[in-house]
Amino acid sequence: xxxxxxxxxxxxxxxxxxxxxxxxxxxxxxxxxxxxxxxxxxxxxxxxxxxxxxxxxxxxxxxxxxxxxxxxxxxxxxxxxxxxxxxxxxxxxxxxxxxxxxxxxxxxxxxxxxxxxxxxxxxxxxxxxxxxxxxxxxxxxxxxxxxxxxxxxxxxxxxxxxxxxxxxxxxxxxxxxxxxxxxxxxxxxxxxxxxxxxxxxxxxxxxxxxxxxxxxxxxxxxxxxxxxxxxxxxxxxxxxxxxxxxxxxxxxxxxxxxxxxxxxxxxxxxxxxxxxxxxxxxxxxxxxxxxxxxxxxxxxxxxxxxxxxxxxxxxxxxxxxxxxxxxxxxxxxxxxxxxxxxxxxxxxxxxxxxxxxxxxxxxxxxxxxxxxxxxxxxxxxxxxxxxxxxxxxxxxxxxxxxxxxxxxxxxxxxxxxxxxxxxxxx
Amino acid sequence: xxxxxxxxxxxxxxxxxxxxxxxxxxxxxxxxxxxxxxxxxxxxxxxxxxxxxxxxxxxxxxxxxxxxxxxxxxxxxxxxxxxxxxxxxxxxxxxxxxxxxxxxxxxxxxxxxxxxxxxxxxxxxxxxxxxxxxxxxxxxxxxxxxxxxxxxxxxxxxxxxxxxxxxxxxxxxxxxxxxxxxxxxxxxxxxxxxxxxxxxxxxxxxxxxxxxxxxxxxxxxxxxxxxxxxxxxxxxxxxxxxxxxxxxxxxxxxxxxxxxxxxxxxxxxxxxxxxxxxxxxxxxxxxxxxxxxxxxxxxxxxxxxxxxxxxxxxxxxxxxxxxxxxxxxxxxxxx
Numbered sequence: 171x172x173x174x175x176x177x178x179x180x181x182x183x184x185x186x187x188x189x190x191x192x193x194x195x196x197x198x199x200x201x202x203x204x205x206x207x208x209x210x211x212x213x214x215x216x217x218x219x220x221x222x223x224x225x226x227x228x229x230x231x232x233x234x235x236x237x238x239x240x241x242x243x244x245x246x247x248x249x250x251x252x253x254x255x256x257x258x259x260x261x262x263x264x265x266x267x268x269x270x271x272x273x274x275x276x277x278x279x280x281x282x283x284x285x286x287x288x289x290x291x292x293x294x295x296x297x298x299x300x301x302x303x304x305x306x307x308x309x310x311x312x313x314x315x316x317x318x319x320x321x322x323x324x325x326x327x328x329x330x331x332x333x334x335x336x337x338x339x340x341x342x343x344x345x346x347x348x349x350x351x352x353x354x355x356x357x358x359x360x361x362x363x364x365x366x367x368x369x370x371x372x373x374x375x376x377x378x379x380x381x382x383x384x385x386x387x388x389x390x391x392x393x394x395x396x397x398x399x400x401x402x403x404x405x406x407x408x409x410x411x412x413x414x415x416x417x418x419x420x421x422x423x424x425x426x427x428x429x430x431x432x433x434x435x436x437x438x439x440x441x442x443x444x445x446x447x448x449x450x451x452x453x454x455x456x457x458x459x460x461x462x463x464x465x466x467x468x469x470x471x472x473x474x475x476x477x478x479x480x481x482x483x484x485x486x487x488x489x490x491x492x493x494x495x496x497x498x499x500x501x502x503x504x505x506x507x508x509x510x511x512x513x514x515x516x517x518x519x520x521x522x523x524x525x526x527x528x529x530x531x532x533x534x535x536x537x538x539x540x541x542x543x544x545x546x547x548x549x550x551x552x553x554x555x556x557x558x559x560x561x562x563x564x565x566x567x568x569x570x571x572x573x574x575x576x577x578x579x580x581x582x583x584x585x586x587x588x589x590x591x592x593x594x595x596x
Numbered sequence: 597x598x599x600x601x602x603x604x605x606x607x608x609x610x611x612x613x614x615x616x617x618x619x620x621x622x623x624x625x626x627x628x629x630x631x632x633x634x635x636x637x638x639x640x641x642x643x644x645x646x647x648x649x650x651x652x653x654x655x656x657x658x659x660x661x662x663x664x665x666x667x668x669x670x671x672x673x674x675x676x677x678x679x680x681x682x683x684x685x686x687x688x689x690x691x692x693x694x695x696x697x698x699x700x701x702x703x704x705x706x707x708x709x710x711x712x713x714x715x716x717x718x719x720x721x722x723x724x725x726x727x728x729x730x731x732x733x734x735x736x737x738x739x740x741x742x743x744x745x746x747x748x749x750x751x752x753x754x755x756x757x758x759x760x761x762x763x764x765x766x767x768x769x770x771x772x773x774x775x776x777x778x779x780x781x782x783x784x785x786x787x788x789x790x791x792x793x794x795x796x797x798x799x800x801x802x803x804x805x806x807x808x809x810x811x812x813x814x815x816x817x818x819x820x821x822x823x824x825x826x827x828x829x830x831x832x833x834x835x836x837x838x839x840x841x842x843x844x845x846x847x848x849x850x851x852x853x854x855x856x857x858x859x860x861x862x863x864x865x866x867x868x869x870x871x872x873x874x875x876x877x878x879x880x881x882x883x884x885x886x887x888x889x890x891x892x893x894x895x896x897x898x899x900x901x902x903x904x905x906x907x908x909x910x911x912x913x914x915x916x917x918x919x920x921x922x923x924x925x926x927x928x929x930x931x
Binding site for chain 2: 363364365367368369370371372373374376440441482485486487488489490
């Protein structure tokens, strides 16, 4: 099976080609990139006027299967992913049961292969049942197909356990992703603690709940010469801590979500539960800091924290609504509109944050770059196309997004996974 | 006087200064109704008002019920928390069910901020917020303002000090919004752990010293201190709270201005935030607040329900000898 992409303006993290190229993909691998390829094939895409990037990678997604298939499944989540331009997604383990053993990992990979739209790599939990008590069998998780572990949804709060997790994960060759939140400090907060929470009378989740865990994990990583990846950073202070740690040579990496560089805590003023998310939407100053962190590389990658919830679950009192919003289908549009078109990131930097760095961080050596000999995972973007995110066009099973109705510029044109067209605009 | 344009009362931030004055003026004429032998006017005859309390409350619910009855509305009391929610019925469902029985107005109290907003978006009836979480309790602030105005003849330029657990107080938030809108200067005073972050941005002064906070006050509003706050570790002890932030006669006479008004939204924790001597003393207007609560709630119900409906054809066979008619118009004496 082969595929030819004609007239591609190739964007890699280190370079944006000026002259259009043709790309030949054979048996899932990019075999040739040249100004003009004349091989005959049944499958051809003309990418004239479009940008062609290595397939986008989202290392922070919730697919809800097993356990809450009414919110999302591996199948519907994969559909949303490829519609959003992602060729690889990594799904978090806070399912029911928790992804804490090799068999569950294998069953998710198997189901994702049956669906066959994109690569799905499960993230195992760090502790059994995400109970913060004992470590999972890390070698078993690795052998089953995990690249990273996380107790996402909550922190590993026990500092001694986190120390052991870092030491053991380093030996097992797994990345640890920490959801940074001291639960005693965030204690039931439903939004950012700020003048807005004071006005709304909603219980505040103070930023220090995030930063004390980041600071602790940086210290652990420094002491153990181990690495840690900070999930969904939301605060200026978090960016500062990571920036300083990186300057000291500590092996810390970090990610941020589109909603944290586009929205502030004012978005919950109308008690819209679609804007209830954890970590919560912060202040304009924090939004600016996240952008600065993405620009200077303190924040390595953009992730969605795609968190589907049913209407029934969200249409309740703000206090009782679950945290999270879907994000797979808006990430590219928001990143291009808010960061690239507004000159925060260049096109190569966007590729770095959404493909090259995520691949590097988790160790996907054949991905993250568009080059001969590497995987045929490709995302084609129409950089100038304007579109509106409409509820009825959402591919995800859940519709919980504060971005419904938002106008964006920059749209996914096609998503190619292993040389196969998984999504293409009609 | 201007025109009333609101369908719901969710919080005082939605009201203009003129709206608030209109409520206070309307309440003034309704207060006379409660003083009569026949304490009833037909202003809302044929209307149905449901009080829907998801949180326990005696005085606010009773006050609303009495207000509705004195306007001749039919009333329906539902206490929602344990029964319906334990059956897995959502707030929205429950309210829609009640509404399906042609209720015109729902008075709602709920432990979560924003619930009245959620209902106002989805429900067809008018919604009055009778307290949502720590956010807002607009009729309490209105009756407080009414009481202040009645006693002191103005609100503008007064110094009002609110003492207690500001963090968890919807009464404090509504009063801050209402009083500052009407031109008063508000100071909040309480332990630092019970002071919400950036409260200064609501145009208040903050003090952690009772003496300093009350010395210029024309009005002192004391808040109920929930006993759970000590368990939740906000406070070292209730004893220390009473010593540093509780108001007794000695402190009152030593620090406060003469003729200061002492207010409390009730129910009081005597011996904690105020002593019995102060609660029952000459400066206390706590019971006036309760009396005025009925009048203010009558005014709100009347404006929300009476003003929005089209006048019915006028019947000439009217016996009522009041300033009100069946059609829901009212002659308010302004001065």
